[in-house]
Amino acid sequence: MHSELEAIYAGHADFVWRTLLRMGVSRADVGDALQDVFLVVHQQLASFEGRSALSTWLFTICRTVATKRRQRYRRERENVVDSSPEELIDLRADVGRAAEHNQELILLETILESIDANQRNVFILFELEKMSGEEISEALGIPLGTAYSRLQLARNSFRQALTRHQAKARFEDLRAGGNS
Amino acid sequence: MTDPIRWSEAGDSATETEQMLVRSGQAQQMPSEEKRALWSQIAGALPPAGVPTVAQTAAGLGSGSLLALKGLKALCVLAAASGLVIAGYHWLKQSRPAAVEKPALALAASLAPAVTAPVSALEVAPVAPQPEALSASAAATQAPASSHASQLREESLAVMAARQALRSNDAPRALHLLEQAQQRFKKGALAEEREALSIEALARSGQIARASTRAQAFLTSYPRSPHAADVQRFITK
Numbered sequence: 084m085h086s087e088l089e090a091i092y093a094g095h096a097d098f099v100w101r102t103l104l105r106m107g108v109s110r111a112d113v114g115d116a117l118q119d120v121f122l123v124v125h126q127q128l129a130s131f132e133g134r135s136a137l138s139t140w141l142f143t144i145c146r147t148v149a150t151k152r153r154q155r156y157r158r159e160r161e162n163v164v165d166s167s168p169e170e171l172i173d174l175r176a177d178v179g180r181a182a183e184h185n186q187e188l189i190l191l192e193t194i195l196e197s198i199d200a201n202q203r204n205v206f207i208l209f210e211l212e213k214m215s216g217e218e219i220s221e222a223l224g225i226p227l228g229t230a231y232s233r234l235q236l237a238r239n240s241f242r243q244a245l246t247r248h249q250a251k252a253r254f255e256d257l258r259a260g261g262n263s
Numbered sequence: 264m265t266d267p268i269r270w271s272e273a274g275d276s277a278t279e280t281e282q283m284l285v286r287s288g289q290a291q292q293m294p295s296e297e298k299r300a301l302w303s304q305i306a307g308a309l310p311p312a313g314v315p316t317v318a319q320t321a322a323g324l325g326s327g328s329l330l331a332l333k334g335l336k337a338l339c340v341l342a343a344a345s346g347l348v349i350a351g352y353h354w355l356k357q358s359r360p361a362a363v364e365k366p367a368l369a370l371a372a373s374l375a376p377a378v379t380a381p382v383s384a385l386e387v388a389p390v391a392p393q394p395e396a397l398s399a400s401a402a403a404t405q406a407p408a409s410s411h412a413s414q415l416r417e418e419s420l421a422v423m424a425a426r427q428a429l430r431s432n433d434a435p436r437a438l439h440l441l442e443q444a445q446q447r448f449k450k451g452a453l454a455e456e457r458e459a460l461s462i463e464a465l466a467r468s469g470q471i472a473r474a475s476t477r478a479q480a481f482l483t484s485y486p487r488s489p490h491a492a493d494v495q496r497f498i499t500k
Contacts, residue, residue, distance in 0.1 A: 088309070089302070096293065097298075101291055109493070111492050111493045122305065191285075210270050211289050213289070216264065228264070245281065249280070
């Protein structure tokens with residue numbers, strides 16, 4: 084059982100770590116949350132029947148752990164905000180910290196931030212986590228057609244945001260050149 | 264319906280920049296050192312070979328409600344609470360901050376109803392230890408605690424108590440407990456955790472300037488601490 088868990092950890096710890104960060108778990112808490120996820124995995128491994136992909140299963144455990152932590156965090160600050168389950172899933176990562184100033188990741192995050200949350204989640208799971216449409220449908224609890232249409236909308240928004248960013252960067256380059 | 268082709272695999276249909284960005288997102292990894300350390304902690308919380316599983320222990324108790332890992336976590340903390348060291352000994356040897364919170368999780372888990380979803384195994388609630396829940400079979404597998412383990416256990420419990428006070432919005436009590444712990448465990452393994460908690464407790468009790476000064480000192484002493492980001496928030500200058 085341990086070797087099985089170790090194999091899952093070796094293959095999926097990065098996915099779990101990224102997913103927890105993207106679900107709003109703070110950088111300081113992500114280690115604890117990750118341990119919780121794998122302890123649940125160990126606990127429930129025997130009952131995992133492989134009806135869904137391993138990554139989908141891990142995603143649902145991450146969501147449970149992240150939601151609990153966020154709720155606890157809110158309670159601790161006496162600032163309880165009622166949120167719909169849909170709103171609780173926000174896969175934006177705090178990449179500024181996690182990536183330690185990796186410029187590409189920061190740009191990626193900036194663009195993702197400009198996309199509608201529901202579309203963004205599908206984009207992240209499909210393009211970054213390489214989940215299939217079926218897996219995304221199951222993980223987010225939405226019909227497959229909805230997953231595809233959100234992906235298309237997210238791609239369009241991503242392109243527009245990237246184009247805007249590039250135009251702005253060109254303009255700033257020109258301005259810097261003109262000033263020198 | 265067939266999935267569209269991913270941008271990272273699409274060749275001409277995605278621009279070079281789009282491909283580069285999604286690939287950088289795909290490649291984002293946790294730091295390898297952190298990955299190894301976390302695995303050690305997880306592995307340390309699992310039952311060692313030859314020790315009866317907690318599911319068996321739970322069955323012996325007739326509770327029938329505990330599942331393997333949840334029960335194991337309970338066992339670890341019950342060992343700590345009763346001054347005994349069982350499987351949780353390996354876990355207790357860890358000085359990472361995550362280890363500090365585990366007993367609270369475990370304790371809550373030991374008292375929770377049957378697991379129907381991952382949620383119940385993760386609930387955290389301030390509850391009192393229940394040493395009577397230890398079964399004879401579990402006790403038979405226990406080894407005597409070393410002085411180091413015993414010291415760490417005591418320090419861990421002291422930090423837990425302070426954390427619980429802070430989470431209950433009793434910052435003055437948390438501060439008092441942390442000061443006591445500082446006297447008692449001057450060179451303790453959990454100094455970093457104690458100081459991070461102290462800074463938060465100072466800020467919450469209105470001592471903003473002191474919290475800020477100590478936060479700066481903390482970041483100098485522990486620049487790579489997992490608490491660094493949280494502590495940073497208390498720097499006011």
